[in-house]
Amino acid sequence: MDSSGSTTSNHTLNSTGGGCPWEISDKARLCRFLCYGSEGDVYTAREEGRVSLENAGALLSLLQEGRGSEVVEEIKRFSQDGRAVRLSTSIFALALCSQHSELKTRQAAFKALKEICRDPAHLFAFIQYKKELKEGMKCGIWGRALRKAVSDWYNEQDAMSLAAAVTKCKQRGGWSHQDLFRLSHTKPARDAIALISKYVTKGWKEVQVACADKDNSEEVVKVLSYLEVVEKVKHSCDETEVINLIEEHKLEREQLLTDHLKSKQVWRALLKEMPFHSVLKILGKMTSNKILESGSSETQIICDRIQSESALKKAKIHPFSILLASENYKRGQGYQGKTKWEPDSSVLRAMDSAFYRSFMNLEPVGKRFVVAVDVSTSLSSVVPGTAISTAVAAAAIAMIFARTEADVHVLAFSEGTVVPCSLSAHMTLAETTAELVKIPSGSTDCTLPITWASDNGKSVDVFIILTNNPLWTFTASPVESLKKHRQASGANSKFVMCGLTSIGHALADTEDRGLLSICGFDLGALSVIRNLAQDLI
Incomplete structure (x- = not known):
């Protein structure tokens, strides 16, 4: 990376962190929380824990400092740019901001509602979080601001999209559209929205009565005919009719009855779209x-x-x-x-x-990587919650970086031995796996890849260590080795420890923003690494 690249990286770190680039500021903790639901330096794959106030200390601190509008902007960035591994955290954070004592923060949160809660399930989750937060924050829910925000959410939707949404996701987590229309006192802004509101709150028969013998607009006619199809399929026992309705109107399985899903032909029709x-x-x-x-x-x-x-x-x-x-x-x-x-x-x-x-769908991060695979123990065990062996997972991760990034070194290491692996773009997953596991096993020393980079004059932005061995021996502290590499190379080096089968590898210095542990592995782990490499968490 040239000197201008390094300057940009430092600037980004400081903008998220404050003075020292490796200090974990409240802003950095907020970004971690928005990314994976914890302010700590450990990401646990496939763990969908309930988001709570206990995990949101930095968010609360920033709100107390009067930085609520800044927090809402960060929530929007993480949810819209695909940085958030779990969107539930962004929705929780938005609900928290919407109940803060400062008016400006509340207004910013409600204004962002439709951008972050893009479908009914998100909207229901937002309302539920507000209900849960109500007790601890000693405040009401259904004030004028929430009523307006929910009304706007419905009124600003495309009518046909809303008709599909309310028939596919009718209720979730104890809330329904009927509840939300009633509690928000929504006054429909257009006839088509009024029609959907009536359908949700009063039912299909009331809609038929209201629209009979009226000169309806084109939009109303389209919504009316779509809802008629949804009602027709709900009451149909004729397999051929159900299949025709699915194919003609692109109905989805959430709009069908359980009995319909016993038919192979119905499934065949659903599979097409x-x-x-x-x-x-x-x-x-x-x-x-x-x-x-x-x-x-x-x-x-x-x-x-x-x-x-x-x-x-x-x-x-x-x-x-x-x-x-x-x-x-x-x-x-x-x-x-x-x-x-x-x-x-x-x-x-x-x-x-x-x-x-x-x-072809992968976009490069544009950083210098070392992906180091620990072969000190057998890589035949399985990544928790998946059917993938740790060897295949390690090979796939190595391939993802090797095929996407311009500057990547893939290493296999074990007890004093570091072997650079040559991965070409034409190698299969099986060939890559074989390339990684060809050196003899020994004990694990996770500082070896850093030492290798320093000894070979390589400046590395991100070290990714893939291991399934919970027992390590160190010739030196990984944290100290990393700091020495930073000083010698001038790079803002980061260190990611992936325990592919572990319940967690805690690294010694948790106050260094460049250190992160990953337990297990999933698609979210790749997002977390990407965010860390780009100084976003």
């Missing part, structure tokens, strides 16, 4: 239900779609998502329940093809 992420999740179920059978036209359609470059690009699917789904499908058994299936070879081939094609 089903979002890509949803398709990946239900491949096992579809195979178990014999909807995807070897050599069938449905299986061919799904295989074509899975490996379609345009479909992969449109869904912005990440290679790691494909790998998780593929290994889970290969496993032939769900994690919950008794669903079992015989994996179809053509589906597995399509998933394999999709994995490599999806690398």
